[in-house]
Amino acid sequence: MKFQGFLFLLSLFFSSQAYASTFDVTILSLKSEDQQQKGKTFAGITVEPHRPVRRAVELALFESTILFDTLDIDSSLQQIELDPNTDIRSQLAGISQSSLVILDLPLALMEQVAKLTHELNLVAFNVRHSNAYLRESLCMDTFFHAIPSDNMYFDALGQFLIYRGWRKVLLIRGPSERDAERAETLFNSLKKFGANIVDQRVFTLSHNPDDRDKNKPEFLTGGVSYDVVAVIDSQKDYGRYLQYSTRSARPVVGDVGLTPRNWHFGLERYGAPQLNERYRSFKKNHLLSPQVSMTDAEFAAWSAVKLITNSINSRTDREDLSPSSVLIDPASQVDLYKGTRGSIRQWNHQLRQPILLATQDAVIAIAPMPKFLHPKHYVDTLGVDAPASACQLR
Amino acid sequence: MRFTGFGATHVIASSVVWQARTLTFACALLFIAQHTPATAGTVVISNERSGDLVFMDESGKTNDIVPLCKRPRGMAQHKSMGLLYIACSDDGQVIEFDISSKHTRRIFPNLPGAMSLAIHEQSNRIIVSNEGAATATVLNIESGEVLASLPTGHEPDGVALTVDGSKIFVASENAGIVHVFDGITYEPVKRLVTNLRPRRIAIRNEELWVSSEMGSRVEIFDIISYEKIDELIFAPRGFRSEQLTPVDILFDQAQSTAFVALGSANHVVIVDAVKRKILKYILVGRRPWGLALTPDGKELFVLNGLSDDVTIIDTQSRRPIRTSRTGLVPHSIEILK
Structure with a gap:
């Protein structure tokens, strides 16, 4: 209690995010977004499955059960379905300052909501769009990207x-x-x-x-x-x-x-089969069939939540789970089940991570490929490096 | 009719050929088995993908290959009884294997994703981590009785017991926790929060060494107070921090030297365990995991999981001597004492 009180005073002193012994996640999605139509070609054939990212977020929280129990951390998950026909800002009013906000939104709406969450000082994650301009020109310190860039x-x-x-x-x-x-x-x-x-x-x-x-x-x-x-x-x-x-x-x-690809059902190493199996079976009343695995967007949403929960293991400060302090700390790392851990690039807030090169049914290679070397970070030969980035947040 | 007759003859002929081949193969195996009794110094390697055990001598020469089960991984020796226990992950079993006759003696079933093993000979118990069930099972190896099922976080891997058998440790890769259980009552005692992806546990006096594969370090905890005492950070030339993925930890007989396999960094590191100081990095094959020392401590065997070979290192000169082929995706190694 004393410790909590001290941290509370500390947080007031720095007038930053409130100290969190709770971990709240908010998913923002579009009301009545037609999931069926996404991924369909002009001929009406579905070539890419599109699913809401909620199941992946639930999986990440499920995986943290024991750790949260050990450290007496409460977690909560809420989903807000945004109605584009009414004022968006007022629909965001109820989100707690210490909440991690996952944006499961179409591009135009994501850009609009990202700006609003910035004004409201809420930490928000892009988990769906690889577009370079979201990172390079929008470039906001509260806006993070768990999905890889183009x-x-x-x-x-x-x-x-x-x-x-x-x-x-x-x-x-x-x-x-x-x-x-x-x-x-x-x-x-x-x-x-x-x-x-x-x-x-x-x-x-x-x-x-x-x-x-x-x-x-x-x-x-x-x-x-x-x-x-x-x-x-x-x-x-x-x-x-x-x-x-x-x-x-x-x-x-x-x-x-x-x-x-960001993720693939056929990845055989690094604990990936266990993660894929858990994704299919952790909801006992809603099992998925074999070969169904997280889409790139779902994996990104899972990664975003895991980045916060894994910080308990990777940071020295195990008490403070407020997304703003976790994500700016370079010590925050995430176990991505891809052989190399991930972390946030301080200049443009992109999650650095390996990329899978895969056919429909097999992972052929995992980049970075051998002999592509970077002076600082193993995976930073992938994507816009600090000197080349138009976005210089830190 | 003639066609049927011809077909039948053909089938019989080919089956004779097949039988003859099998017989020759069996004779060859028998021949090898008779002439190479497994004795102290014999090297045994479990191979995940080829599902077999490779037997080598101390020079790295393979003298027997025994097909075993689906995805054999962790192993433990019962020295006084001449038995080897092998976790067969995809069969969900642990096999009790007679070393001298090279035969399976017994099967312990219902162990989903059986991964790592620790043995306590004094009390005739083995601990098995069940990757597929988020538990560790304690078995009595005489009666086969399940003594306890210990609940852990997801993906339990490394298991260890104190010398007196009073404490059991199980690392959960996914939770980032080492679970501590009472070795007598099996009650959970403590959860040690580790860095990312704790894999293997090694006990040195009253220290608990835990490799953190995704945290790129070895953390050292006090077994009594459960406080973290220290950690080892590695930096072999030419590798970035996130490429260092330590797995197996092994102490020498005197417990004064530690060896750690650094996974994706393709190196083994020799550590002064007393001063906790890094002595030397040795380049080996691709993704070294499993480690074992010969009974005299003069040679270190390093299993390279992605290059399907074993690097033999002279522990005096700290140089690799030679590399030998293993089966496919070698996982664990035991050198018979």
Whole structure:
């Protein structure tokens, strides 16, 4: 009690976040977001499962049960479904200052809510969007990113291609703005590691015979020599038809074929099978079938919560679980079940972590690849490094 | 009819060939088994992926391979009875293995994800951590009776007992806790909060050494007060802190020197256990985990899990002498005393 009182005075003195012997998590999601439509192509086929991140957050809290019991910490989880048609700020009013806020929101709304949580001095985590601008230009000290950035994903892919000696790359992308943006990021990653981009081509979604150079895989991938085809297709409309249809018999990587991932059901090492099994079975009245595992967004949400709960083990201060003090402490580390622990990059608040390179059913490699070395952090060859970042929070 | 007849003949012929091959193979095994009795100094390695035990001599020469079970991992020797206990993780069993006849004597079932073992010969007990069930099981190895099921955090790995058997320690990788239980009543006594992913536990006098795989250190606790006394941080040349993932800890006979396998950093470190000072880093194979010393303490065997080999180190000169092949994904090593 005395100790708590002292910390309370201390927190008043620094007028910072309140001392937490409790750990509160708040998930912000969009009311009536159509989960069914996410991940669907124009043809109506679901190519990517999308699930709310809540189950992964519950798993992270479930894993902390014994530790919380040992140290007498209470935890709570609330979910607020935001109604975009009424004032958002007023819907955030009830969130405790010491709560960790997980943003499970579509891009535009996430940006809006991130700004509001910043004004309210709430620590919020992006667990869904890899867009570079959220890190580099939005750049707010209360806004953290547990999902890897496009730069991290594509640096991992770039390292893999160089490691395999597949230096001649044919880059194919879709016509959307997002595809153009991601293709540029991939281009820069490949250039950085020394790949040779033999051509860049844009596919179209049409059946017009006049457009066959742009809509038929055999034509789209012909007339040039390459080791590998890298495809950017954010909507997953076209890319999935490229494998086995390229003009030359070459592997396909990027958004199809070998893809950079945050998490995968097929990871066999580092305790990953145990984590995957727990994810499926920890809710006794809602079991999931084998091969179902966390999506990249779910894994990011799990990582965000674990970053706080693991700080009990990695920091010397085991009492203070307020997200603001945990996340700015470089000693805070998280066991990610990927062989290398994760931590927050102090300059742009991105969670540094290894990236898996996987096919649909197997993890082929884990980046950083051998011989890609960084002077300070093993995984900092992936993503925007401190000197290159436009965001310099600390 | 002719076709059927032909087919049948063909099947018979091929089965004869198969039997002949099996027979030759069995004879070969028998031959090896007869000529290489397992004695002191014999090296036994459990291989997770190939599901077998590799027997070597002290020079690293393989003289027998015994297929065993699904995913054999932790092992413990019952020295006075000449028995070896082996955790078969994917079978959820512990096997009691007769070292001289190289046969399974008994199976202890219902141990989901059996991982690490500790033995207390005096009281005829073994402790098994069950990775799949968040428990550790205490078994009487004479009667096979389950004496206790100790609740732990998720993914229990390392287990240890004090010399007098009065305290049991189990590390939970996921919870970041070493659970302490009374060795007589089996009541939980204490939970020691460790750094990230505690893996293996080694006892030296009244010190408890715990490797923290994701915390990249070895933490040292007092067994009586349960206070943390000290920690060892490693820094072999050319590796970043987060690549240091220590797992096995081993003391020499005198308990004055400690050896720690550094996992992803591909090194073994020799530590002055009294001064808690790092003496030397030795480059070995990929992801070293398991460690064992020869009875005379002159050679250290280091299992390299990702390069499927074992590095033999001369503990006097502190240099690697040679590398030998193991089975696939070698996990644990015991050198018969």
